[in-house]
Amino acid sequence: MKLELMNKAVYLEEFEILAVADVHIGYEEALNKKGVFLPRSQFKEMKKEFEEIFKKLKKEKKKIKEIVILGDLKHEFGKISHQEWDETICLLDYFAEKAVKIVLIKGNHDNILEPIAHKRKLEIVDYYVLGDILFCHGHKNLKKYFGMKKIKKVFLGHEHPAVSLKEGRKSEVFKCFLVGKLMGKEVYFLPSFFPLTIGSDIVNSKNSYGLFNLAKFRVFIIGDRVYDFGVLEELRKNKVS
Amino acid sequence: MEVKLNNARLCGQKELEGLLDGLVKKWFFSRFPEFSMTQLYGVMPIHCRKNILISAPTGGTKTLTAFLSILNYLVSLARKKELEEKVYAVYCSPLKALSNDIYVNLLRPLEEIREIAKKEGVELQEIRVGLRTGDTTTRDRQKMLTRPPHVLVTTPETLAIILNSVKFSNYFKALEFIIVDEIHALANKRGVHLSLSLERLEEMSVISPVRVGLSATVSPLEEVAKFLVGVGEEKSCEVADVNFDKKFDVLVLSPLKDLIDVRPEEIQERMYELIDNLVQEHKTTLIFTNTRAATERVVHHLREKYPLNYTENIGAHHSSLSREYRFKIEQELREGKLKVVVTSTSLELGIDIGYIDLVILLGSPKASSRALQRIGRAGHKMHEVAKGRFIVLDRDDLVECSVLLKESIERKIDNIRIPKNCLDVLSQQIYGMVIYKVWEINELFKLIKKSYCYSGLSREDFLDVISYLSGEYALESRNIYAKIWYDRETGQIGKRGKLARVIYMTNIGTIPEESFIDVVISAGERRNERIGMVDEAFLERLKPGDVFVLGGRRYEFLYTRGMKAYVRGGVSKAPTIPSWFSEMLPLSFDSALEVGRFRRLMAEKFEKKKNNQEIIGFIKEYLYIGENEAKIIYEYFKEQYDFSEIPHDRRLLIECFHECRRYFAVFQGVYGRKVNDALSRALAYLVAKNGGRDVEIGISDNGFYLSGFNQMQIEKAFNFLNSGNLREILQDAIEKTEILGRRFRHCAARSLMILRNYKGRRKSVGRQQVSSYLMLVLVKKLSKNFPILREARREVLEDLMDVETAKKVLNWIKEGKIDVKRVELDIPSPFSLNLIMQAHSDLLKIEDKINFLKRMHKLHIGEKA
8 A cells, every 4th residue: 555644644545545633623722711822823834734735745646535534623622612613614624625525533532523513514433444444533442443354554643642852961852653563453643733732752651552562663753754763662772861 | 210319317215215105115115125226227217208228137126117107106196096997008028927027016016005005094096907918818808898907918919919909999098108028039020010019009199108128138228229119200218227236156167177088978977967066056056958959858867867866856948848837837946846947048038937046058058148148047136146157068169158158247248130121020010000990001101110120111112011911912813812902092001801800810920830739648647738849840750659758757659639649658768859940049140259259369379389378377367267178278279270270250261171072161250150151051052053063061150161062163152252242142042942931931921821820720830731832932923022022031131141240241351351261181170070060051952853853863774774
């Protein structure tokens, strides 16, 4: 299968699918509600990044049939905030211009996504299967999904993977993809598309995302392009203090 | 605009006595044989309604001096039944634990005067005193609304809240006196905040209230006086300096005859022996340690090593212990139940702590004013001798403490600096002012400029703050960010939103909230008892089962729930001791120069080939220290002199050498950490920019070092740097630093961009919510000149560092007053070695994140190939 990691999204050429995870629209308004009054820039920035992805695909004459959103499209657990209403609909409409079909997968933040989805006549699903590929958010039912025999590849969001690189006293954290094998299946963890936070570093923590042993997973760091950094195990060993 | 300052006149005993109402006179002489020096200076001007700043050491009866005239006035009114339903005097102190002092200086005198009146058959109206702090109950607050206290006792924060209470502020309409206690402890943003509240009080009152400032030994008095009374043609202030009276008996002690060829454990061992001996020889001892961590350590070790001497009679006192615990320690001190109390800095301020006959300073107090303040806690009467002992643990510490001792004895006080034009505090105060009423913009500006801290405020800065508050920086979502409205046509400004008052009242203050976690007992008899706090970063490192020390006792960490850490007491396992961050006090520039001067005198002696006896004799006489300590200093300087040469205030020595394959340049300049911070970062930035790579820096009070570059660059950078471009270079250098992010978070909280309390929710500083880095990134997208961001930069450059003084140093270099000399060495000199070991190191990042990623990628792939 031909697969391209572009910015924080994945493009599957065979199926003409673009998949993204953890967009977390409405993060800033959620902060406002907690008394943090920062200017809103998240949406503008994300849109710019999406534009670049679409431009690049167009240039390479690659089509998009489906856009798969791997859960946590918006941030608030509870009711839908103003920002979420406006921006989610705006983003969905933008996607609708670019693709024939939008697949909305339910994430743990998406308790109340239905009204918005309904407005644009979209269905929300717990997972999405295409041939031997399964897409899901990754916060529950993983054992069930991995038990499905015909599935060979799994795409997951939810974890916001990131790694730190260290040199002497210096240390920087980067968003990354994690790609590896598990229970006989190829597993892809997508970074959060959400630009405001990087994610949680898995080089210095023992976090194994619940049931995975990540040591043998390959790390692809996102910078001006995507960089292959080999297996996580090596990065963990290499860390210089 | 200048403020007229006059020296207060010394009044005669009889003259002052003649002033007092019969009842007050009788009361006074039933308690005291005569007026104190402070009273002879201070009481009369207040009686004559003149502003006055009274500077006197602790135990100098300052508080009563301020109250005596006012009490006298109130009693005379009460006798005539002329007391009105209004506040006559506001007493404001930065200390929250005020109640005891107020009892002694206000409530008890009033009670006793009433007794006397009763005996004499004089009928007196009731004189009411109201204490209002953050802890005052709603019921008491309500009571004050219907029956105002004649004397209102409060803190700066609570005062700002009361100013906005529509009903209560009516009682300020004819305010007659304002007393600001511990004014020397307000040379910070709290003080800046208070200075505006004072102007607001002045504006509210139809008469101009007399301002009384009470201060410990402080310099320059002129500056503090201006800070007290504000600026304006009609302003004047009397100044009473009553500092010359207190006698000192101070010594510097080294636990060993030699501080270099001994094991560190041995020094520690002997230090505790020395402390124990001193404590046992005295009745009550107060030990200052500078940091909370050291406080814990000392209590712990004393208990451990001398279990028979230290049982319930030893206590710790620092700001992360609970209020109840601290209060208990203070109470036991006053009752004479404690033999020794160990404190970080929290007992420096003037709460009455009873009889102390010895103060031990463990580690340098870093400024002569602070040394005097601490030593002054001993000998509680004005004329008693204050006994202090510095205990030093290394040779630099010995030199520094000896110089501070000299300054204390010779009364050379370092200068304080009051922050100016703080835009975050201004935002908060403007918000408060427009909640109180609708203002005309020029009228608002005029009031603000009356505060000494804002007398130089530019109209542009002022308007930028108005723009921020009215949401003009975030046009698209203005309704969310705007806190005020500003009508350009009418020039009027007012509050916005129904919640404005609540938001203001619950988020006021200037002390940055670090995230602290309450430590609570999990089970047993003391279940749910709160012991104190640890900071979040420390907690993150703790694993269940870890043992740590708090309040001098051991606890085992079990688990956390929300903002609480649950622990088990009575543990016997060995502890890991809490370490707190960024508590290190910087050496004051004035004291640093004194160290530099001493070094110069020493260099001259060596260069003139004086013999050791002569030099040791000089050290003893110049620094007022003993033979043993003088010998240690002599040896230290001789080693340095024999090795290369002695750097001093007029000779900046740059020692360069390779160590562990890295190039080091050590700048031997004793300017204090604030100045060295500025100089080293600016230099490192220039070097890093040139080389495109990060540079490591190390900063101490005695100098700084740069590491990891070639020597050409450093020379070039040093030649390029001057007083004209320093500020600009530093601004670029700090732009991407963590410290700017952290300070921005503080400023954002002060200017109410981040609310601690919002819609009934109280949240932690919210490290998990938004990193300070993220906040910086977002705000820079708005504008690089966003006023609160500018304030954060100013705070880093002027308060955390000292860019203005650093400019002065650069000018001295340019004018040739400081000679710069570079020497190449094989190994570091004795002075350098100490400097490197003690320096606080940091990395000046210059490399772009993407470049770093590319380089690391190459390195990574290269390794595998």
